[in-house]
Amino acid sequence: MPFKKLIQPLKDTLEHKGFEEPLAFQKQILSKIKGGASLFCIAPKGSGKTTSIVLSVIQKLKGEAFEDAPRALIFVKDKQAALDLELEFNVFLRGTDLRVYCAYDEKSIDAQRDEIYVGVDIVIATPKRLNKIFFLNGINLNKLQMFIVEDAEFLFRNNNLGEVTRTPESIGKCQYLVFSTTFDSRFERWRESFMYNAQVVKSK
Incomplete structure (x- = not known):
């Protein structure tokens, strides 16, 4: 998908950053x-996976806030990864x-439960914390459209795979995207x- 098919705010940001066309892997996905x-x-790292997540989520949600429940959920390995991805989103x-x-x-x-209740469109979360919030009835996943895992290698440590696998049991029809450097047989x-x-x- 060439960048010209994206919504205007994304095209404007990409132009400002000097990105004229997608990287090779981005063209594939x-x-x-x-x-x-x-x-x-x-x-591999450096192929544009994180930027692909950001562009795809903003494009899917049409750049517009809607009601209170999140429409995109992105699992990451830890707090720093969450904050890094949030910064990447903020750019776009x-x-x-x-x-x-x-x-x-x-x-x-x-505090997190209260802040989510006010209304969010995109939630970036560590698996254990997301499930704790969910089982406290602190997040509504009924409107979810995109379920994403960034740098999915972390799933195979500290029972993260089990934590993330539990979540789809509670949601309906959704698009699932897993980004990783390797395809693990457990997938x-x-x-x-x-x-x-x-x-x-x-990646070709």
């Missing part, structure tokens, strides 16, 4: 994501009114369940 496909996006949110929120373990869970369980028919796209 952006149009598939826009079309609604669930994907395992497998590519100019000209939109989308609301991004980070949920991680080092902050009061009651096959997801392809047999909630990521049924998901494509594996590897």
Whole structure:
């Protein structure tokens, strides 16, 4: 998908940053994501995976805030990864009114629940904290459109895989996107369940 097919605020930011066309891997995945496909996006660092997440989410949500419940959920490994991804989003949110929120373990869970309740569009979360908030009825996942895992290698440490696997049991139809440097055989369980028919796209 060429950048010219993105919403105007994204095109303006990309032009300001001097990005004229997608990187090779972005060309492979952006149009598939826009079309609604669930994907395992497998590519080395530096191939544009994080920027692809940001562009795809903002594009899917049309750059517009809507009601209170989040429409995109992105799992990350830890607090620093959440804050880094939030910064990346902030670069591209100019000209939109989308609301991004980070949920991680080092902050009061009651405060996080209250802040989410006010209304968010995109939640960036560590797995354990997201599930704690969910089971306290602190987040409504009924409006979720995109379920994303960034740098998915972390899933195979500290029971993160189990924590993330629990979440799709509570949501309806959704687009699933997993970004990683390798395709782990344990992902096959997801392809047999909630990521049924998901494509594996590897960097050429």
